[in-house]
Amino acid sequence: MTTYAMVIDTRTCIGCGDCVVACKIENKVPEGLNRDWVVEITKGRYPDLTTEFRSERCNHCSHATCVYACPTGASHYWKDTNIVLVTADKCTGCKACIAACPYNARLIMHPGGYIDKCTFCVHRVEKGLDPACVATCPTQCMHFGVLDDPNSTVSQLLKTRNYRALMPETGNEPNVYYLS
Amino acid sequence: MVEEIILATARHNDKIDPVLGIWGWEIAVYLFLGGITAGIMFFSALVILLKKEEQAPFSAFKLALWGPIALSLGMGGLFLDLEHKLFVYRFYTTFQPSSPMSWGAWILIIVYPVSILLVLATLRVGYPFLAAYAERLDIGKWVLDTAERYRRAIAVANIPVAVGLGIYTGILLSAFMARPFWNTGVLGPLFLISGLSTAAALVVLVARKEAERHMFTRIDVGLILIELVIIALLVINLATGARMQLEAFRQIFGGAYTVVFWGWFVTLGLLIPLVLEYRELKGKVVWVALAPVLVLVGGYVLRQVAVDVGQSGNWTHYATQFNPALLERLNH
Numbered sequence: 404m405t406t407y408a409m410v411i412d413t414r415t416c417i418g419c420g421d422c423v424v425a426c427k428i429e430n431k432v433p434e435g436l437n438r439d440w441v442v443e444i445t446k447g448r449y450p451d452l453t454t455e456f457r458s459e460r461c462n463h464c465s466h467a468t469c470v471y472a473c474p475t476g477a478s479h480y481w482k483d484t485n486i487v488l489v490t491a492d493k494c495t496g497c498k499a500c501i502a503a504c505p506y507n508a509r510l511i512m513h514p515g516g517y518i519d520k521c522t523f524c525v526h527r528v529e530k531g532l533d534p535a536c537v538a539t540c541p542t543q544c545m546h547f548g549v550l551d552d553p554n555s556t557v558s559q560l561l562k563t564r565n566y567r568a569l570m571p572e573t574g575n576e577p578n579v580y581y582l583s
Numbered sequence: 584m585v586e587e588i589i590l591a592t593a594r595h596n597d598k599i600d601p602v603l604g605i606w607g608w609e610i611a612v613y614l615f616l617g618g619i620t621a622g623i624m625f626f627s628a629l630v631i632l633l634k635k636e637e638q639a640p641f642s643a644f645k646l647a648l649w650g651p652i653a654l655s656l657g658m659g660g661l662f663l664d665l666e667h668k669l670f671v672y673r674f675y676t677t678f679q680p681s682s683p684m685s686w687g688a689w690i691l692i693i694v695y696p697v698s699i700l701l702v703l704a705t706l707r708v709g710y711p712f713l714a715a716y717a718e719r720l721d722i723g724k725w726v727l728d729t730a731e732r733y734r735r736a737i738a739v740a741n742i743p744v745a746v747g748l749g750i751y752t753g754i755l756l757s758a759f760m761a762r763p764f765w766n767t768g769v770l771g772p773l774f775l776i777s778g779l780s781t782a783a784a785l786v787v788l789v790a791r792k793e794a795e796r797h798m799f800t801r802i803d804v805g806l807i808l809i810e811l812v813i814i815a816l817l818v819i820n821l822a823t824g825a826r827m828q829l830e831a832f833r834q835i836f837g838g839a840y841t842v843v844f845w846g847w848f849v850t851l852g853l854l855i856p857l858v859l860e861y862r863e864l865k866g867k868v869v870w871v872a873l874a875p876v877l878v879l880v881g882g883y884v885l886r887q888v889a890v891d892v893g894q895s896g897n898w899t900h901y902a903t904q905f906n907p908a909l910l911e912r913l914n915h
């Protein structure tokens with residue numbers, strides 16, 4: 404199995420939201436819905452405050468509860484990778500995957516009624532391109548690549564920097580990492 | 584030390600923010616009717632197996648027909664809930680062993696023939712006019728004859744299928760690790776016992792024979808007592824859990840769902856009918872219909888509360904969502 408990962412440097416992210424806009428344009432995400440979003444985390448007590456920006460999306464978990472919960476096989480792994488996709492004409496809109504995701508990263512695509520989510524821009528990945536959010540990032544704080552290759556940028560960054568994934572205690576093995 | 588997480592870009596995803604709102608009354612209706620179907624199958628079969636037909640003629644001959652009807656109405660609710668209705672057949676082009684919902688879809692396929700066989704085996708006595716209609720054709724006559732011949736075997740088959748259906752309605756919710764209120768093993772037994780209790784209440788409400796009503800009032804008292812024990816286990820489990828379980832616990836203990844859980848479900852749906860039914864067994868009848876009606880209402884409220892509280896629980900918390908009202912405050 405090939406593991407694709409996204410590594411985001413929170414020390415260079417300025418929270419501009421370009422990744423959100425790039426995704427909406429690239430994937431024609433309907434109005435009122437977002438496949439990715441930026442959160443701002445402030446810690447400490449005034450005047451000793453630190454702020455971190457984090458661009459969040461589906462974590463494309465290696466152990467994705469949404470895939471296991473799907474009754475029709477519409478939610479599935481793309482080829483032999485960790486990229487979680489939904490086949491629209493297998494989806495009944497039962498919403499089990501929305502309830503199953505501990506990150507609340509799934510959404511209902513209107514007006515079709517089927518479930519939609521971040522695809523890691525698999526249509527670009529197939530051509531060897533980065534996902535739209537990564538490609539557009541003006542501070543180049545986002546990186547995308549194969550985790551199994553020890554020489555890939557993502558592997559090198561995780562080898563040399565402090566990092567964490569969101570709520571690994573879910574056991575879902577998320578594959579979006581944040582450098583700090 | 585303070586930690587505040589706010590959304591820097593708007594994320595007001597439909598039916599996800601600020602809390603999950605994916606399942607409404609449709610699913611609660613389905614869980615309620617699925618549970619009562621399990622109880623109907625269970626008691627119709629049990630009365631036959633214990634040879635109590637004379638004491639309980641309604642349960643033995645008439646009750647079974649209500650099963651497939653209730654289940655069909657429940658599945659109607661399920662269908663209404665689907666966002667992509669035309670693709671409903673996709674449940675039956677595959678079997679996904681890791682998905683409780685897939686198991687449920689196939690369990691329902693087993694429930695229909697098994698419960699309908701029980702209807703056919705009791706149709707001539709229970710609903711003679713329907714039987715006469717069926718007997719107009721030779722095949723109808725043959726089907727009724729055969730079903731009657733294997734009546735006990737059919738009743739035996741109904742018991743495990745009914746228990747499976749009753750427990751499944753709970754597992755449908757309890758299988759979601761991401762929702763702490765649901766993610767407990769007692770939800771399956773709770774929904775099963777509640778389903779049996781509502782079916783017993785239905786018999787008490789509809790049966791004509793005094794002895795039958797008395798028998799099912801006794802059964803219902805026992806079931807309500809078991810249900811109260813399971814509720815206690817559920818609450819203890821939440822109250823002694825990790826942060827996530829504690830937050831779910833606070834929803835029903837001081838939070839928004841306190842009144843509906845303890846008032847509408849526990850008091851009105853369990854404790855008051857328990858007292859009324861107990862008094863009835865002692866011969867102090869007030870109004871016979873009140874207790875079973877309250878049990879039925881309580882059974883529905885349990886499903887609705889479970890569906891709602893479960894969705895309000897989360898692993899992720901943002902201190903603020905995008906809130907247009909805050910922008911308006913700047914103008915003042």
